[in-house]
Amino acid sequence: MSQAPVLDLRGIHKSFGPVQVLHDVAFSVYPGEVTALVGDNGAGKSTLVKCIGGIYPIDSGEYFFEGEKVQVGGPRDAAALGVEIVYQDLALCDNLDIVQNMFLGRERRSGLILDEATMEELAARTLDGLAVRTVTSLRQRVSSLSGGQRQTVAIAKAVLWNSKVVILDEPTAALGVAQTAQVLDLVRRLADRGLAVVLISHNMNDVFAVSDRVAALYLGRMAAQVKTSEVTHSQVVELITAGRSGELGLQNGNGATS
Amino acid sequence: MTTSEPTTTAGKPPVVSERVVTTRAARANAHIGKHAQTIAIGVVLVLLLIFFAFSADRFATTGNLLNLLRQISPTLIVAIAMTFVISTSGIDLSVGSTVALTGSLLAIVLQHGWDPTLALVAILALGALIGFINGWFSSYQNIPPFIVTLAMLSIMRGTALRATEGYSTPIDGDLWIVQLGQGRVAGIPVPVILAVVVAAVGWITLTRTPFGRYVIGLGSNGESLRRTGVNTRKVGLAVYVLTGLAAALAGVLIATRLSSGSSNAGSGFELEVITAVVLGGTSLFGGRGSMLGTMLGALTLGVIANGLVLLHVSPFYVQIVQGAILLLAIFANSKVWARFGAVRK
Numbered sequence: 353m354s355q356a357p358v359l360d361l362r363g364i365h366k367s368f369g370p371v372q373v374l375h376d377v378a379f380s381v382y383p384g385e386v387t388a389l390v391g392d393n394g395a396g397k398s399t400l401v402k403c404i405g406g407i408y409p410i411d412s413g414e415y416f417f418e419g420e421k422v423q424v425g426g427p428r429d430a431a432a433l434g435v436e437i438v439y440q441d442l443a444l445c446d447n448l449d450i451v452q453n454m455f456l457g458r459e460r461r462s463g464l465i466l467d468e469a470t471m472e473e474l475a476a477r478t479l480d481g482l483a484v485r486t487v488t489s490l491r492q493r494v495s496s497l498s499g500g501q502r503q504t505v506a507i508a509k510a511v512l513w514n515s516k517v518v519i520l521d522e523p524t525a526a527l528g529v530a531q532t533a534q535v536l537d538l539v540r541r542l543a544d545r546g547l548a549v550v551l552i553s554h555n556m557n558d559v560f561a562v563s564d565r566v567a568a569l570y571l572g573r574m575a576a577q578v579k580t581s582e583v584t585h586s587q588v589v590e591l592i593t594a595g596r597s598g599e600l601g602l603q604n605g606n607g608a609t610s
Numbered sequence: 611m612t613t614s615e616p617t618t619t620a621g622k623p624p625v626v627s628e629r630v631v632t633t634r635a636a637r638a639n640a641h642i643g644k645h646a647q648t649i650a651i652g653v654v655l656v657l658l659l660i661f662f663a664f665s666a667d668r669f670a671t672t673g674n675l676l677n678l679l680r681q682i683s684p685t686l687i688v689a690i691a692m693t694f695v696i697s698t699s700g701i702d703l704s705v706g707s708t709v710a711l712t713g714s715l716l717a718i719v720l721q722h723g724w725d726p727t728l729a730l731v732a733i734l735a736l737g738a739l740i741g742f743i744n745g746w747f748s749s750y751q752n753i754p755p756f757i758v759t760l761a762m763l764s765i766m767r768g769t770a771l772r773a774t775e776g777y778s779t780p781i782d783g784d785l786w787i788v789q790l791g792q793g794r795v796a797g798i799p800v801p802v803i804l805a806v807v808v809a810a811v812g813w814i815t816l817t818r819t820p821f822g823r824y825v826i827g828l829g830s831n832g833e834s835l836r837r838t839g840v841n842t843r844k845v846g847l848a849v850y851v852l853t854g855l856a857a858a859l860a861g862v863l864i865a866t867r868l869s870s871g872s873s874n875a876g877s878g879f880e881l882e883v884i885t886a887v888v889l890g891g892t893s894l895f896g897g898r899g900s901m902l903g904t905m906l907g908a909l910t911l912g913v914i915a916n917g918l919v920l921l922h923v924s925p926f927y928v929q930i931v932q933g934a935i936l937l938l939a940i941f942a943n944s945k946v947w948a949r950f951g952a953v954r955k
Binding site: 407426427428431437439443444445446447448452456457458459461464465466 | 819820826830831835838840897
């Protein structure tokens with residue numbers, strides 16, 4: 353029951369000066385599924401995500417969204433398509449409260465004045481919809497939240513908009529066991545609601561716990577995109593560390609040659 | 611944009627409620643911390659008012675209080691704008707020199723026979739331009755605003771001295787523009803009315819508009835704000851335009867109040883303004899601003915200066931007291947209030 357990918361990148365190249373970070377990368381993301389994006393440090397995961405989010409312009413390659421070829425020139429373009437990124441460093445403002453953070457940059461207003469009541473209600477409905485019961489007050493400052501709660505708010509912020517693709521950059525990296533389970537549960541629920549979720553993770557347990565597909569980057573090349581159910585733990589590790597695993601992966605075995 | 615309809619997924623077990631990390635007491639403390647400084651400065655102000663009312667004969671008279679309000683109006687106007695700048699974790703040291711330059715130039719162009727309305731518009735535009743230059747260097751070129759505005763302080767003061775050759779330039783008392791500094795409407799001095807209007811607009815802008823939220827966001831976590839697609843440089847530049855504009859208005863008020871434009875006006879003005887802002891609880895490290903606090907801070911400074919003079923204390927002490935207050939306020943901001951759970955970066 354293979355559906356059409358909602359987000360489809362083909363032949364993406366990206367260099368920073370003389371350093372080529374992404375070589376001919378293809379990447380597909382499907383609605384209702386969690387796609388784990390894995391790779392070693394420096395494999396190009398963050399760069400790929402930033403290209404998807406419009407933070408970095410791509411040098412060459414094609415960006416298809418829902419089958420249409422699109423140009424993404426900045427974060428606003430990506431947001432307009434329905435692509436939201438939750439960054440590793442928890443891009444929340446400590447001194448603002450939960451509602452203020454969720455609407456930051458896209459405030460609702462009546463006339464010139466902020467419409468706090470509407471924003472608070474929409475925030476509450478979104479958190480309810482995600483079955484988030486860990487925050488006691490929407491008017492709590494983010495600085496008073498725990499790591500898991502912050503990650504929850506960051507994710508809720510991403511789905512508040514009519515988003516179709518949500519990209520989570522290492523959402524569990526700084527969390528304890530219980531909080532990790534909670535965030536993974538939330539990730540699964542996002543996909544169950546029909547969103548396409550991309551999960552960047554270094555943690556194989558997380559990848560196998562929650563993902564439907566695995567995409568492995570190796571030295572700036574896409575080594576393989578496979579269904580999680582069709583690979584083993586060690587195969588994924590080989591893809592990450594060597595770029596190939598048996599029949600899977602880059603057949604020349606060396607991603608650095610061009 | 612619309613939000614996606616919340617749909618709870620069936621069949622999934624509800625999340626186990628995470629232990630609420632903040633205790634009731636901690637939350638109460640955080641709430642006090644949020645407003646503690648504003649409350650504290652309000653209490654200090656009331657105590658000072660009571661003290662001076664009993665110790666200085668003429669302090670608690672309508673005449674003196676209106677005079678006091680008129681004295682602090684320029685400070686308050688610039689402090690309102692400065693609250694935006696400091697909330698973004700910036701600083702504008704050039705406001706005092708801008709007051710001197712704009713006041714002097716106003717007097718000079720009026721002497722050259724400019725129409726007062728045209729002169730007023732030109733002077734305000736000059737203030738905005740000075741702010742634009744400050745903002746462009748600090749926000750677009752990432753040069754520390756401390757240095758940019760310190761350089762601007764010197765440039766503006768020098769320009770004012772050059773333009774006036776150090777002399778005061780009189781302003782003709784028959785021109786309508788003099789009413790800005792000296793006039794009264796229903797017994798209330800015009801500068802006070804202007805200051806109240808500026809304060810009201812500033813308060814609404816900071817607390818009730820997206821721009822105000824971006825200002826706090828920029829001071830709190832600029833990168834996060836940028837990633838949501840907000841043009842953070844523009845926000846960072848705009849706040850300096852506000853202080854430039856406010857300083858030009860203050861320059862006009864001071865010059866027309868005295869019927870004379872002087873290149874020595876506004877010396878130490880920046881310190882007074884920054885003290886008022888910091889005293890009100892706005893964090894010098896950004897991300898936290900209180901307009902009400904700034905108003906109370908400016909009033910407190912005005913009351914101290916006015917009260918000490920009425921008590922026949924040497925006016926030279928006023929500066930010493932002001933500096934001491936600034937130091938104490940920063941100390942309190944970063945060391946004392948932090949205990950109430952209010953976050954300081």
